[in-house]
Amino acid sequence: MSHIHVSNHPLLLHKLAMLREMKTKPKKFRELIREISILLAYESTADLALQEKIVTTPLTETKGCELKEGIGLIPVLRAGLGMVEGFWEMMPTAEVWHIGLYRDHKTFEPIRYYSKLPVSPTVQVCVILDPMLATGGTAVEAVQMLKKWGAKKIKYVGLIGAPEGIKHLQDAHPDVDIYLAAVDDHLNEHAYIVPGLGDAGDRQFGTG
Numbered sequence: 001m002s003h004i005h006v007s008n009h010p011l012l013l014h015k016l017a018m019l020r021e022m023k024t025k026p027k028k029f030r031e032l033i034r035e036i037s038i039l040l041a042y043e044s045t046a047d048l049a050l051q052e053k054i055v056t057t058p059l060t061e062t063k064g065c066e067l068k069e070g071i072g073l074i075p076v077l078r079a080g081l082g083m084v085e086g087f088w089e090m091m092p093t094a095e096v097w098h099i100g101l102y103r104d105h106k107t108f109e110p111i112r113y114y115s116k117l118p119v120s121p122t123v124q125v126c127v128i129l130d131p132m133l134a135t136g137g138t139a140v141e142a143v144q145m146l147k148k149w150g151a152k153k154i155k156y157v158g159l160i161g162a163p164e165g166i167k168h169l170q171d172a173h174p175d176v177d178i179y180l181a182a183v184d185d186h187l188n189e190h191a192y193i194v195p196g197l198g199d200a201g202d203r204q205f206g207t208g
């Protein structure tokens with residue numbers, strides 16, 4: 001079974017409450033997603049492999065470390081876009097590939113409409129960025145796309161998960177570790193997370 005990490009970092013929880021607040025306007029909402037993503041980037045990369053290297057300080061040579069593996073960030077359009085900047089600040093050499101999936105309004109099944117993956121994988125670790133793990137359909141499909149393409153190590157990072165979505169992702173892909181800022185109560189009849197924060201795409205982009 002995959003590892004699930006739900007943050008209990010006070011800074012993150014403080015910012016998450018502001019993000020949920022319906023009075024929070026899109027500009028502030030985007031800033032908060034960026035800041036929360038920095039904290040999630042820190043937490044979700046704690047197991048990255050390192051290799052030793054020699055660095056020269058102004059005084060002497062000493063042993064240091066550098067990341068051993070290349071990292072790819074895969075934001076799911078469009079809500080995942082807001083998470084890229086925070087991650088990129090922490091790992092500026094990460095490659096970013098976009099995939100587009102939307103939920104059919106009636107069936108809630110994911111529909112694929114865009115994929116900008118290179119022909120073959122160029123990195124060792126793929127991090128899917130999508131704020132809301134609701135039914136899990138989109139996450140399962142995104143992982144499938146990456147596996148088919150040859151990705152070996154895949155992590156999923158989101159802001160809020162519903163128990164239904166977490167179970168769906170864990171059942172379908174037990175090898176994918178999940179990192180979240182919170183696990184909420186349930187999904188409503190429109191497959192929105194309750195209490196949640198509403199539509200993460202609309203709230204970032206001022207639509208809806």
Ligand code: URA
Pocket residue numbers: 079132134191192193194196197198199200201
């Ligand atoms: N997508 C969202 O943006 N919000 C939800 O609550 C569920 C899916």
